Amino acid sequence: MNNATVAAQRSVPFFRPSVGEAEKTAVLKVLEGGWLTTGKKTKEFEERFAASVGAKYAVALNSCTAALHLALEAIGLAPGDQVLVPNMTFAATAEVVRYFGAKPVLVDCEAETLCLDPQQAYSAARRAQASGPLKAILPMHYGGQMADMDAMHALGAEFGIPVIEDAAHTLPAYRRDAAGEWRPVGHGSSAACFSFYANKCITTGEGGMATTNDEALADRMRMMSLHGLSRSAWNRFESKGSWYYEIVAPGFKYNLTDVAGALGVAQLGRSEEFWQARRRIASLYREQLSEVAEIEVPAEREDCQSSWHLFSTRLHLDRLTIDRARFIEEMKEHGITCSVHWMPLHLHPYYRETYGFAPEEYPVANALWPRLVSLPIFPSMTDEEVEIVVSAVRTICAENRA
Template identity: 50%
Template sequence: MDSPPTTSHLQLATCFSFYATKSLTTGEGGMLVTENAEIAERCRLMSLHGISKDAWKRYTAEGSWYYEIVAPGFKYNLTDIAASLGLAQLAKVERMWLRRQAIARRYDAAFAQLPSLECPTVRPGIQHAWHLYLLRIHPERLGIDRNTFIDELKRLGIGCSVHFIPLHLHPYYRENYAYRPEDFPIAAREYQRAISLPIYSKMSDADAQRVIEAVCSIAQQHRTH
């Protein structure tokens, strides 16, 4: 491929998720992009059971019923129906991104004046996808922790989440690898500060304003400095 923006800095391969909450969705599934023809061919093979010929071609006039499994592959192919959803969204992906960006800027303007809140940072030369708007709190400047902040938002009718819980805090990794929170102190610390606020392309100005008013109300009510 001719190095489009998503692949201009690739050395091997990059994966994109098209999960339902992502900026562009196919309901489930994803995409792998690479400039390496060998990797691309291997991924195509492994994504469909390791079958030697593309399954779709077997059912065309030019195809044959015969196939061979040449590697222990997986069932990782995106369905045609899911791909059609993605193609329809691709036609309006710029418009959807611009709407997310507008909401993010509105959040930034509202929260930047509150010392107990920290807005996302966008580095120069980087175009943020705004799949998430990750607000971080400064617990030492509030009389409440992150979990209580989320509970207060819920009480005000604002749904939010946390992205993500660090792997080393999950039971599997604790029990099998004896990880402790202090083994990855930055991840553990930032996890305790993170709140993902609602952001999506169909979000109205009124809904965004409700989120802003709720967040600011809680931050001002519980500020200690």
């Protein structure tokens, strides 16, 4: 039996969705019910989701990107405005700022958490205010461990700007505040934006949610999510509804369907199960890889409870004879799919060429980026699969030790 055959038999994907009978039954019921687009099931999902994160309002959308876009629209972001954005994040966090002709002001990350660095954010905010209007800050919770929200809210209060959380990775996630109280993601912020993409903590295939305690903000996001209509399609076409509607503003087509909403309700009911499974896998990884000198495993801060959406490790390249690309290739040869999260925004051609961002402006992200490797982690991952990954990491590190 050759190596390729062995790898195929022992393969571990980067992610495998956990979809069971509850999800299938919920979706089938919607399909048989005759109402497929935004309706009662989506509303139920919104209500249940809001309750799960302690928010007053939730607006279901077709992506987290849409949620971020609508949150910025609702606060009145305009051309020429500026928004503080983490440099170590996915493209969506910054691209939504560009939708308005506004400028993303990139902020370096903390070395420990890879979340937005509060001290760097303060410095960036002072520089930005000197050159034009500063309208918001968008902290992103890297991998599921929350950013320092006490610091983010203090910064928002000092500069008079709203805090909008990119919570794509965090369900559930908690951080202990200055008073010692455990606070869920979104607490105290103007809005929080969640993702239900296929590999997220819960999934609707594609989907997102915006949560807020501000009724006016929620109403604006809901209206703008469906063409700026004064009434939703569901209200217009149910038996007691009216055909009449008005266009209040030029909106977007961002609504979530009832098919996705039904999947979301079922998945939300299993969110605690999924969270505990991810925590257990992260604990196994940390325990079994902690003594491998060539790799650094992610830590969970004592004041945080991570969702463990990602298990992003860091290679000690000075202790290896191979680089990150070769490490990932050798993992693939062992049948294991890894990923990288992410190339910092300042290194992407668009942001580098548009704004002239230079590597030396973001020393932490710049130094960490070549070392990052995300290992597989998902709720249905078995102990055997964890052992396959751990064994491969140990073998590759031992064979390529400097």
